Amino acid sequence: MVEQSQVRGAGRIRRGPVLAVLSVASFMAGLDLFIVNVAFTDIGRDFAGESMADLSWVLNGYAIVFAALLVPLGRLADRYGRKAGLLLGLTVFTLASQACAAAPSLWWLVAFRVVQAAGAAALIPTSLGLLLSAYPAERRGGAVRIWSAASAIAAAAGPAVGGVLVDASWRWVFEVNVPIGIAAVLLAARLVPDSREGVTARVPDLVGTAVATAAIALLALGVVKINDWPGERTVLVAAAALLGLAWFWLRSLRHPAPVIEPALLAVRTFLWSNAAVLLFTVAFAANLLLGVLWMQQVWHYSPIRTGLAVAPGPLMVPVMALIAGRLAARVPVGLITAAGCMLCAFGVVLIATSLGPVPAYAAQMLPGWLIGGTGVGLALPTILSAAAVELPSHRYATGSAVVNMSRQIGAVLGVSLAVAVLGTPRGYTDAHTAYVHAWLMVGAFMVIAAITALGMTPRRPRPSRPVPEPETEVIARA
Known part of the structure; x- marks a missing residue:
């Protein structure tokens, strides 16, 4: 401490x-x-x-x-x-x-x-x-x-x-x-x-870390190569990844200093927050990549024009984060997060159904981007702040690191799925179809994240199972 x-x-x-x-x-x-x-x-x-x-x-x-x-x-x-x-x-x-x-x-x-x-x-x-x-x-x-x-x-x-x-x-x-x-x-x-x-x-579980890293990499490899490899090879790589993750979890149950402590996942709010942030980030990472690629490869925007076109969405985040913080005193955090995820889903579906071959950013991209940015501002800061609320103070730093792990794993899966769904389209018609399918996939993940987020709200009448205090841990009372 x-x-x-x-x-x-x-x-x-x-x-x-x-x-x-x-x-x-x-x-x-x-x-x-x-x-x-x-x-x-x-x-x-x-x-x-x-x-x-x-x-x-x-x-x-x-x-x-x-x-x-x-x-x-x-x-x-x-x-x-x-x-x-x-x-x-x-x-x-x-x-x-x-x-x-x-x-x-x-x-x-x-x-x-x-x-x-x-x-x-x-x-x-x-x-x-x-x-x-x-x-x-x-x-x-x-x-x-x-x-x-x-x-x-x-x-x-x-x-x-x-x-x-x-x-x-x-x-x-x-x-x-x-x-x-x-x-x-x-x-x-x-x-x-x-x-x-x-x-x-x-000393942390370095062997478990190496196996988890390799397993996540194999899973991403299998997803991004799904259009290039025979089905048997894809299944083999995916199975190896899942076996590696299963071995990592079984090792975590026995190791004295596991990367992810099973006791943390026994805390209900923490478990559901990690699930929600992983699903949310799958959609978020895929959506960001899809937006950039569409503007640069279909609308032929320059990098600086693309960057400025992306910016309005993220700029909504701090504003909505402040509003979400005020709402959290009166509205269950699960409902706030679910509402944010549903706004994101609506935003990407609006984009998918609006885009055309001629660049019309203000009419076709910006409305959905702003709605999505509003949703991100409601959902993501709420998940991050709620994840550790039921953890004891001596577990805050470790809990925050695990939530960040979930975010990055979600980003890996999101990028991989976006690449897999897009494939290598030829011509505008194929590209438009591929991007619509990819954005609808993003919307589906946001809806699943919204449903998952409902489990985040703490059950105040019944306290969570206590997490045993280790010999040392950084305290944070945020």
Whole structure:
């Protein structure tokens, strides 16, 4: 726990600058989840001959590794030092970003993206742990909200910033991280005090992490290759993925420090929130990719025009998040989330039924995009805030990391399904049909997410089963 952590330099903490530096780390990790979407078409053009399924690994490779390493790297940092973990994560992320910018081929780019994701995965738990250690209990809630807002701003700004950068070259999408990363390393080394749990923090299940990563990658591979492979090979790869996930879960039931603690999933609100966020993010990631690809490949928008066209939806999110926060005091969180998911479903169906061959953004795309952004603002922040509400304070940090894992796994599946449904259409008629089918799939996932979200509302009269307290854990009272 924070009160028992070894915090060095606690009496000399300049909390404002510390919060700013740690929020930059959160912003950097979040930005690269969204900024690359706008560069997708230009990357494919530069690496001519690569299929859409192969290009999808630029997005999926990052998301898979990011998801898999969030909890293990956080626990290793708890044991060996959070500041060292933060500085290492920033350094790896910055160097890998430079390598991505210089990548000579698609598969070198994917490899460097994997390394970049490992650095990003270290940034989230270490920056949160250091933030909680730097602030007294009564001020942690406000600090965590500012830290979390940095990631939300990255999501909103990512497409627009990406469009501006890609207009020069897609390589600038990665190059922009380098000066920010260098500055963050220098400032973090100077300003951020260290904290750790020491040898009492358990080493995480690294073997289980590797198996889960491979299983998710195999599942994504089977989905994106469904149009290219014989059915037998697809079934074999999918079966291997499911066996790997089953083995991972059985191992988690026995391991002393599993990546996902079974006791957390015994908490009803946490379980349903993870299910809802996974389904929601499948639809969200697919919808974002579909919108970008339609505007660039069918309407032939430039990257900067695409980025600006995407931006109005994300800009609705912070406004609606504030409204959702006020509603949560009077309306069950499950109903708020379900309403947001249904708005998203309505938005994508409106887009699917409106689009035509001649670009008419204001009439055909913008209304559905704004409705979808309204839904995202109601649903996503509500899920994230409700997920840990019934967890004890000593499980907040781990619970937050598991929710982020679910989000990234959902993003992987969403991108993979979008690529699989689109296939390789020839001509406008085939493309229009494929995109309509893909958007209807997105709508279906949003409806399922809405139904799932109804289970999120806490049952106040009957408290959840208690989660046993470990030897150490970061406390967050957000």
